[in-house]
Amino acid sequence: MSPRILVTGGSGFIGGHVVAAVQESRGGDTPPPVRLVLRDPARPPRGPGPAGTPAPDVVRADLTDPSSLRGVCDGVDVVLHCASHIGSDARLTEAVNDHGTRALVEEATRAGVARVVYVSTAAVYGRGPFTAALPGGPPLAPASPTSRSRAAAERHVLDAGGVVLRPHLVLGAGDRWVVPGLAGVLGLLSARLKGCPARHSVVDVRALGRAVLAAGLSERELSGVHHVNHPEPVGTSELLDTVADLLDLHLPGAPPDIAEARTRLAGQPRALHHLDMLAVDHWFADDGFWAGAGVDPGAGFAAGLAEHAGWYRQFLDGSTTDSGVS
Numbered sequence: 264m265s266p267r268i269l270v271t272g273g274s275g276f277i278g279g280h281v282v283a284a285v286q287e288s289r290g291g292d293t294p295p296p297v298r299l300v301l302r303d304p305a306r307p308p309r310g311p312g313p314a315g316t317p318a319p320d321v322v323r324a325d326l327t328d329p330s331s332l333r334g335v336c337d338g339v340d341v342v343l344h345c346a347s348h349i350g351s352d353a354r355l356t357e358a359v360n361d362h363g364t365r366a367l368v369e370e371a372t373r374a375g376v377a378r379v380v381y382v383s384t385a386a387v388y389g390r391g392p393f394t395a396a397l398p399g400g401p402p403l404a405p406a407s408p409t410s411r412s413r414a415a416a417e418r419h420v421l422d423a424g425g426v427v428l429r430p431h432l433v434l435g436a437g438d439r440w441v442v443p444g445l446a447g448v449l450g451l452l453s454a455r456l457k458g459c460p461a462r463h464s465v466v467d468v469r470a471l472g473r474a475v476l477a478a479g480l481s482e483r484e485l486s487g488v489h490h491v492n493h494p495e496p497v498g499t500s501e502l503l504d505t506v507a508d509l510l511d512l513h514l515p516g517a518p519p520d521i522a523e524a525r526t527r528l529a530g531q532p533r534a535l536h537h538l539d540m541l542a543v544d545h546w547f548a549d550d551g552f553w554a555g556a557g558v559d560p561g562a563g564f565a566a567g568l569a570e571h572a573g574w575y576r577q578f579l580d581g582s583t584t585d586s587g588v589s
């Protein structure tokens with residue numbers, strides 16, 4: 264009998280791709296039965312599943328209301344927790360990410376769920392630099408309300424013997440933060456960037472969706488923290504040049520170095536935050552997760568991003584209706 268899977272955040276960016284991975288699994292055989300926990304059942308995951316895929320069981324619940332989670336894990340074998348709140352409202356991020364995760368884990372424990380997988384973020388490590396960092400290497404030093412609440416959520420999952428996955432830059436259809444943010448920096452500079460050798464970990468959201476599912480279904484013992492990025496980091500120049508070429512950005516200015524770029528971006532705190540991240544290594548090394556879980560990390564940065572070019576162009580033109588909320 265197929266394991267019964269519960270997915271939170273299935274209408275969001277990462278969760279939607281996890282649902283797609285479930286629907287496309289088993290090589291054409293009947294995929295595992297899936298239950299979706301949605302705050303708004305009127306917002307289903309993006310796109311229908313393959314022909315013949317059974318409709319998921321949709322349950323309404325809200326992570327800010329622990330009582331609404333009662334019973335959602337009954338009859339479930341695996342919980343794939345992809346829901347999170349990302350924003351500056353510290354009270355809401357704490358309510359969703361910290362307290363909501365604690366309530367969900369408690370409900371999973373009560374229901375006898377065999378494995379809980381939580382999609383976290385490498386932002387729990389703080390500002391960097393991080394060079395070939397392995398899980399358990401850098402100490403946690405979250406610097407924002409969102410990352411602090413997600414670090415707290417990790418602890419609830421780990422204390423229950425669950426699996427925590429920490430991607431860094433997640434790219435692909437539904438990404439409203441990474442590539443749009445990079446495009447914004449390039450647009451404000453009106454130029455490319457020179458002389459920046461820093462390296463960054465990236466992962467295609469489709470590969471991440473497969474990784475989350477594999478972590479839930481693997482027969483191997485995977486409890487603990489894992490980095491889930493493509494094994495090959497990407498240099499800052501390649502990252503920005505690929506985005507500029509992909510989106511056909513008009514950048515007529517002379518390329519500045521990091522110091523010059525900071526001067527040009529004075530008074531633009533969000534862009535300066537992106538620039539400061541780009542200036543130093545954020546490279547989180549593979550600890551063997553991909554091989555251990557038996558999942559392909561994807562073709563790599565440039566090839567994967569090219570396959571999402573149409574979505575990014577539509578989003579930045581304002582013509583896509585995909586919200587990408589996680």
